[in-house]
Amino acid sequence: YTGASAGFLLAPSVITSCLNAGTNNSDIYRYPLQLPDTLNSDQLRASRDNLTIAEQYTLEALQFNGSLPGPTIRMKRGEQFQVQFHNDIGQESIIHWHGMIVPPDMDGHPKDVISEGSYSYDFKINQRAGTYWYHPHPHRITGPQVYRGLAGFFIVTDDEEEALNLPSGDYELPLVIQDRKIDDSGNIYYDPSMPERMMTGYLGEHILVNGVPNPYHEVQPRPYRLRLLNGSNARIYNIAFRDDNSFTVIGSDGGLLPQPVETTELLLAPGERADILVDFSNGFSNNSAELISKTFSVPSNGGMMGNMSQMMGQGSPEQGSEFPLMEFRIGNEINSSNFVDLPQQLSEVNFPIEDNAVRTRSIELNMEMMTGHTINGRLFEMLRVDEKITQGDTEIWEFINNSAVPHPMHIHAVQFKVLSRNGNRDLIPTETGWKDTVLVMPGERVRVIVTFDALKGLYVFHCHNLEHEDAGMMANLEIT
Ligand code: C2O
Ligand code: CU
Numbered sequence: 001y002t003g004a005s006a007g008f009l010l011a012p013s014v015i016t017s018c019l020n021a022g023t024n025n026s027d028i029y030r031y032p033l034q035l036p037d038t039l040n041s042d043q044l045r046a047s048r049d050n051l052t053i054a055e056q057y058t059l060e061a062l063q064f065n066g067s068l069p070g071p072t073i074r075m076k077r078g079e080q081f082q083v084q085f086h087n088d089i090g091q092e093s094i095i096h097w098h099g100m101i102v103p104p105d106m107d108g109h110p111k112d113v114i115s116e117g118s119y120s121y122d123f124k125i126n127q128r129a130g131t132y133w134y135h136p137h138p139h140r141i142t143g144p145q146v147y148r149g150l151a152g153f154f155i156v157t158d159d160e161e162e163a164l165n166l167p168s169g170d171y172e173l174p175l176v177i178q179d180r181k182i183d184d185s186g187n188i189y190y191d192p193s194m195p196e197r198m199m200t201g202y203l204g205e206h207i208l209v210n211g212v213p214n215p216y217h218e219v220q221p222r223p224y225r226l227r228l229l230n231g232s233n234a235r236i237y238n239i240a241f242r243d244d245n246s247f248t249v250i251g252s253d254g255g256l257l258p259q260p261v262e263t264t265e266l267l268l269a270p271g272e273r274a275d276i277l278v279d280f281s282n283g284f285s286n287n288s289a290e291l292i293s294k295t296f297s298v299p300s301n302g303g304m305m306g307n308m309s310q311m312m313g314q315g316s317p318e319q320g321s322e323f324p325l326m327e328f329r330i331g332n333e334i335n336s337s338n339f340v341d342l343p344q345q346l347s348e349v350n351f352p353i354e355d356n357a358v359r360t361r362s363i364e365l366n367m368e369m370m371t372g373h374t375i376n377g378r379l380f381e382m383l384r385v386d387e388k389i390t391q392g393d394t395e396i397w398e399f400i401n402n403s404a405v406p407h408p409m410h411i412h413a414v415q416f417k418v419l420s421r422n423g424n425r426d427l428i429p430t431e432t433g434w435k436d437t438v439l440v441m442p443g444e445r446v447r448v449i450v451t452f453d454a455l456k457g458l459y460v461f462h463c464h465n466l467e468h469e470d471a472g473m474m475a476n477l478e479i480t
Contacts, residue, residue, distance in 0.1 A: 025216075025288060029327040030054070033215035035173065036152060039071035045086040046093060046136075046150055054213050059188040062089050062148040068211040069176050069231070070152025073134070075125045077158035086118045092138040093145060094119060097154055098271065099132035099253055099415070099436045104457025107412055110139040110474075111382050111458075127415075128347070128434070129161035130255030131174070131227040131273040139380065139474075143202065143233050143466035147190045149211070151176065151231045160347055161256060167225040167277070167340060173217070176231040177268075177325060179204035181316065192467055198372050199405055201234025201467040203316040209326045216327040219289075221281035223340045224328075225250075228276065230268040233466040236319055236406060236439065239274065240265040242290035245283045248342070251275025254415035254434025256347035261429035265294050269408035269439040271464035274430050277340065280330045289328040296320045299423070301404045301442035319406065349434065351417040352394045352451045360396040360447075361387065365440065365463070365473075367403035372471045373463065379472030385458070386475035394451045401440040407468065409446075410437040412459040413479070416450035437464055452479050 031054050044064050051061045051068065064070030075081055087093050092115045096108030102123045105112065112119070132154040136145040153174045166172070180188045181204040192202045209215050230237060241247070241264075249261045253273050260277075268274055280289055298319050317323070366374050376386070389395065396419065399409050415434040418427055422445045431438070440446045462474030 025290065025327055028324055029214050029216035031212045031215050033173075033217040033326065034210050034212055036067050036069050036072050036210065039065070039073045039083075041065070042082055043084050043086065044070070044095070045088060047088040048090065053188070053208075053211065057182055057186045057188055057213070060148065062145055062150045064150060064152055067152075068149045070134070070150065072153040072155060072174060074155045074157070077125050077127065077129065077156060079125050080122070081125055082120075082122045084118050084120055087114050087116055089145075091115065091141065093136045093150075094138060095121070095134055096137035096412070097132060097134050098410070099130065099273075100154065101127050101413055101415070101454055103455045104413075104459060107459055108137040109458060109460060110137055113138045125156055127156065128255035129156050129158040130251060130253070131155060131229065131275055133176075133229055133231070133273070135231075139382065140470045143192070143470045144190050146231065146466060147180070147202070147233055153227070153229065155227070156255075164343070164346065165340070166250070167223055171222070172225040172227070174227040174229070175209050175326070176229040177237060178208045178231045179235045179323075180206045180208055182206050197467050197471055200319065201405075201465040203235050203319070205316045207323055207325055214324055214326060216329055219280050219328045219330055220333055221330050223277050223279045223281075226276050226278060228268060228274045230270050230272050232270050234270060236267060236269045236296075236408075237293035237323070237325070238265050238267050238296040238320075239276075240292055240294040241284070242292050243283070243285060245289065248277040249274060249429040250277055250342070250346055252430035252433035253436045257429070257433035258347060258349045259344060259432070260342055260346055261432060263429050266430065267296065267428055267439060269406065269437065269464070270466065271408055271410050271437040272430065272439070277342070280328060284330060287330040289330060291325040291328070293323040293325060295322045298406060299442050299444075301402070352449045354396065354419065354449060356394045357396045357449060358393050360398055363397055363399045363409070365399060365401045365403055365407050365409075367405070373403065373407070373468045373473040375462075375473060375475045378475070380462070380474040384476060385478045387477040389452045389477055389479050391452060391456055391479050394449065397448050397450060399438070399440045399446045399448070401442055401444050404442050406439060406441050406465070407473070408437050408439045408464040409461065410464045411450065411461040411477070413454035413477075414450050414452060416448040419447040419449050421446045454479055456480055
């Protein structure tokens with residue numbers, strides 16, 4: 001168990017046995033959580049910085065405004081967002097506002113990259129309150145840029161949400177979860193091997209929450225709102241508490257759910273967000289609430305590819321392993337003036353209805369020996385239009401995962417509703433709301449319904465496993 005004293009995570013079986021042996025949590029959760037500042041300028045500057053993290057790890061970081069994660073953007077619906085993006089990192093980049101519905105030239109299409117100088121963003125916030133985020137989107141190098149630190153929250157509020165009086169201020173915590181690899185000399189490094197590029201994506205064995213390894217945070221015994229973002233390149237988490245306490249899911253990628261949903265676990269794939277309420281006054285023992293990623297199974301899609309991905313995913317704990325994420329240390333004061341009285345109806349949603357869909361598009365996700373992960377048999381090409389859509393049309397998209405690894409599929413310029421998933425996995429609580437990214441496990445067919453209301457132009461859709469995306473698992477959609 002020497003690893004733990006150095007702050008290292010261990011193989012899942014080791015973690016479990018240590019915890020069973022009564023290990024002190026303060027050995028695992030050694031550093032206080034940090035919360036990024038709110039962006040209070042109209043400049044976002046990406047630069048290279050050498051960082052020391054938790055006094056022992058080094059990272060050749062890329063940061064927005066010198067912050068890890070980037071500063072949190074907070075806007076209200078109806079406001080105009082203006083920011084000047086400066087690229088000082090010495091390679092191509094461009095910012096995508098994930099989940100935001102913006103004009104095509106504001107969306108961070110990889111064709112709009114700049115290798116130096118600046119790019120002006122200026123758009124009106126015209127969508128539901130929710131937890132969105134921003135990150136770079138250059139073709140082939142999104143993975144390393146996000147991994148090295150370029151990602152931040154973009155939080156939108158509106159009147160409907162404010163009327164709910166959800167926990168705010170100190171009681172609302174945006175938390176971005178990211179796994180990292182650290183070598184023997186303490187360097188956080190990005191160097192995917194061929195199998196990682198081809199199969200699993202880059203999986204690390206150390207967890208950072210808001211840039212801090214397995215942090216702790218002192219909380220009061222009362223409800224908190226946690227805005228969870230899976231900002232990892234490839235790792236899926238099954239969000240849970242160590243003691244299996246239940247929590248309430250109130251929001252998803254595209255804001256508040258129609259109704260709150262209680263659960264004890266929640267899958268969160270790269271790119272996805274979950275807005276949850278946790279009542280720390282209730283049910284946690286020893287004044288401690290350990291947020292973990294619980295084991296889950298990835299369906300094997302059989303065949304040679306399935307076996308190969310098993311073999312090739314070696315080196316890091318595989319998808320579905322158990323991980324400690326962070327600890328909430330629960331204090332004693334009770335601030336009884338702040339309890340949340342949650343209505344049964346959280347928000348009004350007007351999902352498109354199936355009868356109005358003008359067509360169904362099949363989006364086949366394949367793994368081919370020579371090319372790697374493809375969408376409908378092809379790799380990304382910068383200007384080739386793969387799907388042409390008439391503005392205003394409602395369509396059903398069916399994602400069909402024929403490969404042996406999970407693919408979290410993200411469509412720009414829209415929010416959609418998940419309709420169904422074949423096999424034995426039901427829709428999960430976040431899928432009762434608006435989504436922009438949906439997890440498609442091996443062998444699954446997932447149908448989503450979407451209305452293409454955005455401005456005419458070129459946008460992308462892609463797998464949000466960033467190694468898959470960088471290897472070309474992306475395509476263009478044009479709204480005409
Ligand atoms: Cu968060 Cu096109 O991605
Ligand atoms: Cu993928």
